[in-house]
Amino acid sequence: MLDQDLIQRTLAAALRTGGDLAEIFVEDRASSNAVLDDGKVEHLTSGRDRGAGIRVIVGDTTGFAHTADLTPAGLLEAAEAAAAAARSGGGGVKEVALERQHAPRPHEVAVLPETVGKGEKVELLRRADAAARGAGGAISQVTARYGDSRRRILVANSDGLLTEDDQVRTLLSVMAVATGDTGMQTGYQSLGRTVGFELFDRYDVDQIGREAAERALLKLSARPAPSGTMPVVIGPGGGGVLFHEACGHGLEVDLVAKGASVFAGRIGERVADPRITLVDDGTMAEEWGAFAVDDEGSVAQRNVLIQDGILTDYMWDLLRARKEGRPRSGNGRRQSYKHLPMVRMTNTYVLAGPDDPEDIIASTPKGVYVAHLGGGQVNTATGDFVFGMTEAYLIEDGRITEPIREGNLIGNGPEVLASIDAVGHDFAMGSPGMCGKDGQGVPVGDGVPTLRVPALTVGGTA
Amino acid sequence: MASAPTEPDLLALATRVADQARPGEQVEAFVARSTSTSVRAYGGEVESLTQASTSGVGVRVVVDHREGFAYAGTLDEATVQEALEEARDNARYAEPDEFNGLAEPDGVAPAELDLWPKGLPEVPTADKVALALDLERATTGRDPRVQGVRVAMYSDGLGEAAVATSTGIRVWDRAGTSYLMVQALATQDGETQIAGGLSVGRELEDLSVDEAADDAVLRATRLLGAAKPATQRVTLVLEPRMTATVLGLVGGMLNGEAVLKGRSPFRDRVGEAIASPLLTFVDDPTDPRSLGADTYDGEGLARRRNELVRDGVLQGFLQNTYTGRRSGTASTGSAARGVSSTPGVAATALAVAPGQGSHEELLATVDRGLLVTSMAGLHSGVNPVSGDFSVGVEGLMVRDGALAEPIREATVASTLQRLLLDIAAVGADLEWLPDGTGGVTLVIPDVTLSGT
Numbered sequence: 001m002l003d004q005d006l007i008q009r010t011l012a013a014a015l016r017t018g019g020d021l022a023e024i025f026v027e028d029r030a031s032s033n034a035v036l037d038d039g040k041v042e043h044l045t046s047g048r049d050r051g052a053g054i055r056v057i058v059g060d061t062t063g064f065a066h067t068a069d070l071t072p073a074g075l076l077e078a079a080e081a082a083a084a085a086a087r088s089g090g091g092g093v094k095e096v097a098l099e100r101q102h103a104p105r106p107h108e109v110a111v112l113p114e115t116v117g118k119g120e121k122v123e124l125l126r127r128a129d130a131a132a133r134g135a136g137g138a139i140s141q142v143t144a145r146y147g148d149s150r151r152r153i154l155v156a157n158s159d160g161l162l163t164e165d166d167q168v169r170t171l172l173s174v175m176a177v178a179t180g181d182t183g184m185q186t187g188y189q190s191l192g193r194t195v196g197f198e199l200f201d202r203y204d205v206d207q208i209g210r211e212a213a214e215r216a217l218l219k220l221s222a223r224p225a226p227s228g229t230m231p232v233v234i235g236p237g238g239g240g241v242l243f244h245e246a247c248g249h250g251l252e253v254d255l256v257a258k259g260a261s262v263f264a265g266r267i268g269e270r271v272a273d274p275r276i277t278l279v280d281d282g283t284m285a286e287e288w289g290a291f292a293v294d295d296e297g298s299v300a301q302r303n304v305l306i307q308d309g310i311l312t313d314y315m316w317d318l319l320r321a322r323k324e325g326r327p328r329s330g331n332g333r334r335q336s337y338k339h340l341p342m343v344r345m346t347n348t349y350v351l352a353g354p355d356d357p358e359d360i361i362a363s364t365p366k367g368v369y370v371a372h373l374g375g376g377q378v379n380t381a382t383g384d385f386v387f388g389m390t391e392a393y394l395i396e397d398g399r400i401t402e403p404i405r406e407g408n409l410i411g412n413g414p415e416v417l418a419s420i421d422a423v424g425h426d427f428a429m430g431s432p433g434m435c436g437k438d439g440q441g442v443p444v445g446d447g448v449p450t451l452r453v454p455a456l457t458v459g460g461t462a
Numbered sequence: 463m464a465s466a467p468t469e470p471d472l473l474a475l476a477t478r479v480a481d482q483a484r485p486g487e488q489v490e491a492f493v494a495r496s497t498s499t500s501v502r503a504y505g506g507e508v509e510s511l512t513q514a515s516t517s518g519v520g521v522r523v524v525v526d527h528r529e530g531f532a533y534a535g536t537l538d539e540a541t542v543q544e545a546l547e548e549a550r551d552n553a554r555y556a557e558p559d560e561f562n563g564l565a566e567p568d569g570v571a572p573a574e575l576d577l578w579p580k581g582l583p584e585v586p587t588a589d590k591v592a593l594a595l596d597l598e599r600a601t602t603g604r605d606p607r608v609q610g611v612r613v614a615m616y617s618d619g620l621g622e623a624a625v626a627t628s629t630g631i632r633v634w635d636r637a638g639t640s641y642l643m644v645q646a647l648a649t650q651d652g653e654t655q656i657a658g659g660l661s662v663g664r665e666l667e668d669l670s671v672d673e674a675a676d677d678a679v680l681r682a683t684r685l686l687g688a689a690k691p692a693t694q695r696v697t698l699v700l701e702p703r704m705t706a707t708v709l710g711l712v713g714g715m716l717n718g719e720a721v722l723k724g725r726s727p728f729r730d731r732v733g734e735a736i737a738s739p740l741l742t743f744v745d746d747p748t749d750p751r752s753l754g755a756d757t758y759d760g761e762g763l764a765r766r767r768n769e770l771v772r773d774g775v776l777q778g779f780l781q782n783t784y785t786g787r788r789s790g791t792a793s794t795g796s797a798a799r800g801v802s803s804t805p806g807v808a809a810t811a812l813a814v815a816p817g818q819g820s821h822e823e824l825l826a827t828v829d830r831g832l833l834v835t836s837m838a839g840l841h842s843g844v845n846p847v848s849g850d851f852s853v854g855v856e857g858l859m860v861r862d863g864a865l866a867e868p869i870r871e872a873t874v875a876s877t878l879q880r881l882l883l884d885i886a887a888v889g890a891d892l893e894w895l896p897d898g899t900g901g902v903t904l905v906i907p908d909v910t911l912s913g914t
Contacts, residue, residue: 034555037723038722038723040556040557040559041555041556041557042529042556042557042559043529043530043531043552043553043556043804044530044531044552044553044555044556045531045532045533045552045802045803045804046531046532046533046545046548046549046552047532047533047534047535047802048532048533048534048535048541048544048545049518049534049535050535050536051535051536059507060504060505060507060509061507061508061509061510061511062509062510062511063510063511064510064511064512064513065512065513065514066514066515067515068516068517068535068536068538069536081513082513085511085512085513085587086511087508087511118551118552118554118555119555122555140724141723141724141725143723177724177725177847179724183727183848183849184724184725184727184847184848185845185847185848186845186847186848219848225852225875227693227873227875227910227912228693228912228913228914229693229912229913229914255612258504258610258611258612258647259610259647259649259654260612260645260647260654260656262654338514338516340510340512373842374841374842375839375841375842376839376842377838377839377841377842377854379656379838380656381612381647381654381655381656382653382654382655382656382870382871384838384854384856384870384871385838385854386838386839386842386843386853386854386873387839387842388839388841388842388843388852405848405850406843406845406848406850406852407843407850407852407873407875408839408842408843408852408853408854408873408875409873410838410839410854410871410872410873410912411871412871438613457690457871457872457873457912457913457914458873458912459843459852459853459854459873459874459875459912460852460875460910460912461875461876461910
């Protein structure tokens with residue numbers, strides 16, 4: 001993406017007035033999107049973003065500048081701005097010798113979306129729309145979105161690192177509105193992988209449309225959700241966001257280091273039932289949070305965070321791992337070259353457990369079964385987190401009965417983790433997600449088997 | 463940073479693109495450029511200092527009522543040209559829609575607004591760094607229970623944008639804002655609470671370290687000892703910033719695009735009472751008090767005052783050019799966009815008309831209630847199509863008109879439709895928020911609070 005000599009000169013310029021580490025992150029992102037709404041293909045969008053972010057670290061201070069100008073002059077200017085921002089004193093020219101590293105890719109991409117005709121992409125939307133509308137007469141509106149992106153990155157730093165990655169993502173989503181006597185309800189379904197257009201040879205677009213529509217139709221007859229504290233059973237694949245919020249963010253070492261996490265100082269302690277093993281895994285082939293190297297050039301890893309209920313590790317970025325002299329975990333990510341990297345999750349999931357999913361439901365006399373969770377949010381300092389249920393049912397006498405309307409659930413991360421009392425053997429990954437932190441969004445994946453939380457607060461009205 | 467054109471160069475670039483329209487084709491270029499500085503202080507040191515400069519162009523082409531769009535994150539002429547060609551190509555694959563088409567000058571005069579902080583570009587970076595460091599020091603020096611912050615930050619942004627179309631739009635404007643933000647950590651008996659404080663303005667002199675620090679310290683410390691409440695029905699008291707958040711959600715439901723596509727529960731309700739007669743709210747980007755104040759919308763039309771609800775009665779919806787045409791009305795100057803997207807519809811300066819009574823006077827009228835000081839899960843628990851509303855809350859219980867114990871890990875639930883109709887009091891305490899909205903204290907009786 002950039003000439004090696006130019007990279008070396010840029011890093012040397014960044015360190016001309018001193019500093020512990022200089023890094024250049026180059027990104028070239030091309031994307032295409034199409035939207036079908038209200039029965040029409042509304043518009044297609046193509047985008048191109050290309051630029052470099054340069055940071056200089058002096059002690060605990062980071063100077064950062066970015067530029068869309070990848071010429072030698074543009075990069076030099078950004079390098080000097082980053083160096084000035086870090087207010088480095090001392091000085092001395094430092095030679096930077098780079099050694100190119102090749103990280104194994106989690107999987108191959110067969111059909112780059114840029115090689116596929118726009119007409120073919122639009123046709124997928126028409127099929128999804130028709131399938132959703134065909135699911136029932138009450139479907140009053142459908143929005144289908146297609147998007148693909150190819151993000152090529154290069155990371156080099158004055159420790160000698162030089163590495164690249166080529167990240168492809170393809171996504172299709174459908175939002176359906178059903179209208180009935182009780183008003184309008186919505187249903188959403190999506191399909192996304194870090195692969196190319198071969199995604200649609202393997203998965204049925206019609207099914208995505210139908211599932212979105214069925215969710216909306218189901219909710220037309222849904223009862224108001226109950227209110228108060230009760231057992232909640234989370235279905236396989238539908239509820240990974242529970243762990244993302246309940247403990248994932250709290251295990252990001254930047255928050256831990258600042259005392260802004262309830263999990264600070266708890267390594268080696270029992271934090272969950274022995275049936276719980278929680279993994280964050282950037283190498284998980286094809287999943288939405290997968291990559292070969294993170295946005296600091298660290299190779300993606302499979303990191304066990306909770307082993308058999310014991311907290312084993314946090315997630316790390318380059319600077320903190322470097323400072324501690326420990327291995328990097330591959331969790332340094334950024335939204336784009338315009339952003340500083342932070343500690344972020346990749347694909348976060350709970351391994352399958354020993355319990356029979358049917359028994360878990362049958363042994364719950366009264367509660368809520370959540371087949372599909374929406375987004376969530378956590379206050380890492382208190383551990384309190386919320387997440388939305390987008391498809392949920394009452395459990396009565398050990399059986400799943402009537403659907404209930406949308407609402408949030410609220411709980412406390414450490415308490416919920418410690419209290420989970422059943423983990424099914426039916427693991428599944430969930431839908432592609434976008435995780436936001438301090439204004440930056442990055443793609444993530446999650447997964448869970450069926451599991452039961454004996455007491456969560458359901459935010460309904462009934 | 464990349465030397466990018468400034469006015470009139472930015473407008474000239476947009477015009478050069480628009481002028482390439484072929485017969486039967488409409489072309490629009492939206493060009494934007496911004497610079498920003500952001501300083502994060504932590505532990506008495508600068509944690510990071512970011513100097514950023516961003517520019518880009520979005521090109522829209524309409525031909526035979528088909529629309530195509532492309533953008534590029536640079537103003538490099540060759541890449542801009544590629545974007546125009548891509549937009550043309552994309553238009554071939556969209557379906558024709560008779561209402562597609564660019565904005566045309568509509569004769570509405572732009573408001574005279576002074577949105578450019580003349581002093582800010584001259585402020586040395588060292589002064590900005592000093593503010594961030596001061597903010598951390600001030601926050602940790604006020605209360606023994608607040609010994610740390612998650613972040614103390616100074617940030618500013620200066621931006622300019624131009625729109626030119628082959629239909630005769632030629633506009634350029636610029637604006638800037640700056641803010642201080644701190645998240646304080648309050649700790650007592652092994653429990654930690656976090657809360658944020660803000661100070662927002664255009665010039666550096668508008669910012670107050672004390673205001674942001676006091677706000678964060680008060681908000682974090684008053685939650686110490688918070689417990690989960692019992693499930694009950696309570697009178698909700700929304701702080702001005704919570705009111706602004708809730709009304710922002712309602713504003714989204716009064717968006718002409720949601721209405722046209724059958725996704726707004728208020729779509730057939732113009733002229734009807736959708737809220738308590740105490741409630742009036744407007745979207746007025748020409749009000750200079752709002753940080754969302756703006757001269758032109760994303761399609762280059764003058765921004766204007768739009769009354770959405772008067773005395774509880776729905777007056778109309780916000781429109782861009784497309785939704786205005788298709789609904790048989792006209793654009794309300796509410797096209798919202800960035801470089802990388804086609805124009806949507808959004809409010810930018812939504813505010814409640816102040817009612818009667820101060821925050822304290824309203825609290826004093828409540829026998830048993832909950833003062834909501836923060837809400838969580840708005841994106842997962844509020845459905846703008848059905849109006850279902852369920853959010854996580856923190857706050858202070860209200861007993862006999864006085865603030866009582868803090869609560870956490872609870873939710874409140876209702877529907878947005880119900881909440882609007884049930885408003886029992888609207889405060890006079892208008893507060894302008896960083897996102898441009900203006901809120902007052904609201905009192906809403908009989909809402910479900912879920913806890914134990």
